[in-house]
Amino acid sequence: MRFCAALIFIFKPSFAYQKEKSNTELFYDLMQGYDKNIRPFYLRKPVKVTIDIFMNSFGSIKADDMSYAVNLNLRLRWNDPRLDFSKLIRDKRESIPIDASLLDRLWMPDLIFTNEKSSRFHNVTTENKLMRLSKNGDVYTSTRISVVMSSMMRLENFPMDSQTLYMQLECFTMPETDIRLSWSAKDPFQFNPELTLPDFDFDKNKITLTKCDKSYETGTYSCIEAKFPLRRLLGYYMIGIYIPTGLAVVLSYLWLRKIFSFLYFFKKKFFIKFFEIFHEIF
Template sequence: QQSAEDLARVPANSTSNILNRLLLSYDPRIRPNFKGIPVDVAVNIFINSFGSIQETTMDYRVNIFLRQKWNDPRLKLPNDWRGSDTLTVDPTMFKCLWKPDLFFANEKNANFHDVTQENILLFIFRDGDVLVSMRLSITLSCPLDLTLFPMDTQRCKMQLESFGYTTDDLRFIWQSGDPVQLEKIALPQFDIKKEDIEYGNCTKYYKGTGYYTCVEVIFTLRRQVGFYMMGVYAPTLLIVVLSWLSFWINPDASAARVPLG
C-alpha cells in the first residue's frame, strides 16, 4: 500500500490514483463539516411507475430513482487534476463514503434493485459535490377518506426523513426546479397530474433526541368517475330498468314475469 508521501508524488493523471488519494485519510464515520454547519442534502426523485391505490391496505407502491446531492470538502479533486470535472465512480466506492441516513417515514416495505448489479450511480465533482442515484421499489402508507367514493380525491404523501442526524447536523431540501419528475404515468382508476404535486417541510421533534429534518411530496389523485359509470352505474341502471318491465306485462303471464323479477 502506498504512503501519503508516495501518492503525493504521483502525477494526478490517473483516476485510480486520484481516488486513492481522496480516500487515504477519509473517515466515512464522520460527516462533512464535522462540528460545523449542517450538511445540506438536495433530494430529487424520478418516478418510473406509480402503483394503483389499494383501498383494503390503504397504501400504494412506487418504483423510483432516488437522487441525493451534497458537498463533502474531503472529496474535492486536487488542483493538479487535468481530467474531467466529474468522476463516474463504481458503486463499490459508495460503501467507503459518508452518506445521509435517509429513510421513508411512511414506508411499509422497500427493496433495492440489484439486477444485473446494484442499481447505484455515483458521481464525484471537482468541487467535492457528491451525487448518488439509486433505484428503489417502495410501498407507502396512504390513509384514504372514502366518504365521497367513487367521486373522491385522495392525497398521498411520501416523506423523506433523517434517522439519526438532527437538524444540527443534516438538512434535507428539495432540489430547485423540478424535484419530483412524473411522466407518462397511467393509473387504472385515478388521474395524477404533475401540476398537482405539492412539496413541503415535515421536520419532526422527538422527545429526548431533538428535531429531525424531513421533506415531503404530496400526490393528488382524482378518481376516474367514467371508470365506475361504465363498470358499475350503467350495468346497475340497466338491471333496474329491466326489472321495471315486469309491471307492464299482463299479470296472468307469470312465465314472462318471473325471469324479469
C-alpha cells in the same frame, strides 16, 4: 541545455503519473485517511442535502389498506470537502463516476421514508445505483427504489372522491443540527412523461413540496414532504363495475322471473291434478 534536460527528467514522471491516474485510483487516493463514520463539516456546520425525485411509475392504489406503490429514482446531492480532488489532477475532468460497489466507503445521509410499508432496491442487470464526485467535493447519488407507502384516505364520497397522497423523507439518526434536508431548487419532483393512472386523474403541476421537521425527545429532525392530489375517475368504475353489475342484476331478474313463472304454472297444474285424483278415489 543540460539544465533543461534535467528539469524535464525530474518533472516528466510526475506529469505522466497524473495523466495515467484512473478514476478508481483517484478515488482510492481520496479514501486515504477518510472516515465514513464522520459526517462532512463535523463540529463546523450542518450538512445540506438537496433531494430530487424522478417518478418512474405508479403502482396500485389500494383503498382497502390505504397504500400506494411507486417506482422512483432517489437523487441526493451534498458537499464533502474531504473529497475535493482539484489539487490531485491536472487534466480537465470536472467530475468522475464511481462504481456502485464503492458507495459503502463514503459517508451517506441516513434517510428513511417515514410512511413506508415495504421497499426494495433493484439489481437487474446490475445494482441500480449511480455516484459521481465533482472536482470541488460535491457528491451526487441516484438510487432506483420500489416503495409501498401508506397514506390516509377519506372514502365517504367513493367513487366520486378526491385523495391526497403524501410521501415523507426524514433523517433517521442525525438531528437538524447535523444534517438539513431540502428539495432541489431546480425540478425537485419529475415524472415519467408517459405516467398515467387508469382510475385516477393526476395533475402533475399541482404537487406540493414542503418541509415537515419533526421534534422528538432526542431533538428536532429534518424532514421534507411531497403531496400529490388525485381525483377518482367515475367513468372507470361505471364501465368496470356499475354497468356490468347492473346488467348482471337485470339478467338475473329476467331469468328468475321466467323460472318462477314456470314453477307457478307447474305448481298450479300439480295441485289441480292431485285434487282430481283425490276426488275420484274418495
